[in-house]
Amino acid sequence: MTWTCEQTxxxxxxxxxxxxxxxxxxxxxxxxxxxxxxxxxxxxxxxAVANLRALPELExxxxxxxxxxxxxxxxxxxxxxxxxxxxxxxxxxxxxxAYGSVSxxxxxxxxxxxxxxxxxxxxxxxxxxxxxxxxTNRKLQKAxxxxxxxxxxLRVVYEIQSRLRQDNELPTNDESTAPQSTPQKEPGxxxxxxxxxxxxxxxxxxxNTHIQVLAEELPVLSGKLSLVVSGKLTMQ
Amino acid sequence: xxxxxxxxxxxxxxxGSAWEELVRQHSRRVFNICYRFTGNRTEAEDLAQDVFLRIxxxxxxxxxxxxxxxxxxxxxxxxxxxxHYRRTKRDRVTDSLDDAxxxxxxxxxxxxxxxxxxxxxxLSSQVQSALTRLSPELREAxxxxxxxxxxxxxxxxVLAVPEGTVKSRINRGRIELAxxxxxxxxxxx
Numbered sequence: 001m002t003w004t005c006e007q008t009x010x011x012x013x014x015x016x017x018x019x020x021x022x023x024x025x026x027x028x029x030x031x032x033x034x035x036x037x038x039x040x041x042x043x044x045x046x047x048a049v050a051n052l053r054a055l056p057e058l059e060x061x062x063x064x065x066x067x068x069x070x071x072x073x074x075x076x077x078x079x080x081x082x083x084x085x086x087x088x089x090x091x092x093x094x095x096x097x098a099y100g101s102v103s104x105x106x107x108x109x110x111x112x113x114x115x116x117x118x119x120x121x122x123x124x125x126x127x128x129x130x131x132x133x134x135x136t137n138r139k140l141q142k143a144x145x146x147x148x149x150x151x152x153x154l155r156v157v158y159e160i161q162s163r164l165r166q167d168n169e170l171p172t173n174d175e176s177t178a179p180q181s182t183p184q185k186e187p188g189x190x191x192x193x194x195x196x197x198x199x200x201x202x203x204x205x206x207x208n209t210h211i212q213v214l215a216e217e218l219p220v221l222s223g224k225l226s227l228v229v230s231g232k233l234t235m236q
Numbered sequence: 237x238x239x240x241x242x243x244x245x246x247x248x249x250x251x252g253s254a255w256e257e258l259v260r261q262h263s264r265r266v267f268n269i270c271y272r273f274t275g276n277r278t279e280a281e282d283l284a285q286d287v288f289l290r291i292x293x294x295x296x297x298x299x300x301x302x303x304x305x306x307x308x309x310x311x312x313x314x315x316x317x318x319x320h321y322r323r324t325k326r327d328r329v330t331d332s333l334d335d336a337x338x339x340x341x342x343x344x345x346x347x348x349x350x351x352x353x354x355x356x357x358x359l360s361s362q363v364q365s366a367l368t369r370l371s372p373e374l375r376e377a378x379x380x381x382x383x384x385x386x387x388x389x390x391x392x393x394v395l396a397v398p399e400g401t402v403k404s405r406i407n408r409g410r411i412e413l414a415x416x417x418x419x420x421x422x423x424x425x
Contacts, residue, residue: 009407012411013406013410016410041411041414044415044417047417047424048414049410051359051417052378052382052413053383055363055364055383056360057264058264058271059264061267061277064267064281065263068263068284068288069256071289073252
């Protein structure tokens with residue numbers, strides 16, 4: 001069978017829609033591949049059909065359905081009585097409502113727990129507004145107190161650290177190079193030990209003062225620090 | 237199909253919720269046919285409303301033996317679109333004369349709503365434009381076949397013409413569309 005350009009044009013839709021027999025398709029392909037007129041025709045039509053089929057399906061305008069219903073059924077009547085209750089209950093069975101409910105419930109549980117409610121031993125009295133307010137206030141004060149104490153402790157420790165660092169950085173003169181105006185021996189001293197120099201004495205006094213301040217600021221450590229203080233004092 | 241026939245029966249018995257269900261199921265399809273035929277969103281929305289108004293009034297004439305409800309509804313839509321085309325033919329002749337002037341054409345294209353511009357890509361816009369330049373009988377055949385994916389027998393029912401005529405119109409419509417697209421500079425890559 002000899003294909004002509006007219007036949008190709010006539011059967012183009014059948015070709016594109018896959019309605020040709022195998023023999024017809026073979027003849028069609030043979031002709032199109034060798035015909036300068038039909039090759040661009042088939043190509044452009046295939047392209048046009050592909051573009052057409054790629055057109056997106058548009059969304060329905062939001063008000064269209066309501067306009068149609070208003071135009072056919074008339075304006076909607078307001079539902080009252082049991083019908084309204086049933087409609088309201090039906091509206092609760094939506095994923096949006098379920099998500100909102102779970103969020104609200106989680107928030108309530110967190111708030112009640114924060115207000116001091118004991119879930120293991122629940123008491124109705126714990127849920128009274130007065131008790132909730134009192135428990136919340138107590139917890140809040142406790143949280144503020146422990147927070148301020150923590151900050152204060154940090155401040156004292158930092159202050160002590162900085163003072164110790166300052167003391168360590170002070171230049172110290174070599175004691176042996178200091179002019180000795182007086183002999184090592186003191187009148188009445190028989191143990192053969194050298195007494196502390198004035199600079200050493202001053203440093204010891206400073207450290208004692210710091211530790212006493214720390215003991216006052218940190219009551220928990222006050223016992224241990226007192227021992228240290230007393231030990232220092234004994235050493236001196 | 238049985239479910240739709242049942243919904244139609246319920247509508248005929250005055251069940252408003254059944255009618256609402258039918259409207260929700262088919263409004264998108266009707267709107268899209270109207271939009272692709274007219275190329276104008278507002279006009280398509282008005283026409284879709286008119287289609288459902290007509291369906292509501294003539295629902296009693298629907299027979300399931302006629303075919304699916306969707307086919308019958310497409311047929312009603314097509315008839316209304318053709319009526320609308322004939323009614324507005326005189327306006328369109330004036331428009332087409334205006335369109336010949338480049339300045340007016342630019343003005344018309346810039347008057348398109350921004351959301352509509354965003355909705356259609358440039359290529360989609362060109363294809364839609366080419367589609368609306370087809371004669372109505374070729375346009376409806378191409379829309380039903382390539383956009384609504386109806387088979388030949390369904391198109392034959394909707395257009396009330398023999399299958400040979402359906403094939404011929406689709407074929408001529410596609411070739412003409414390709415020619416218009418080439419004129420517009422849209423060529424196969």
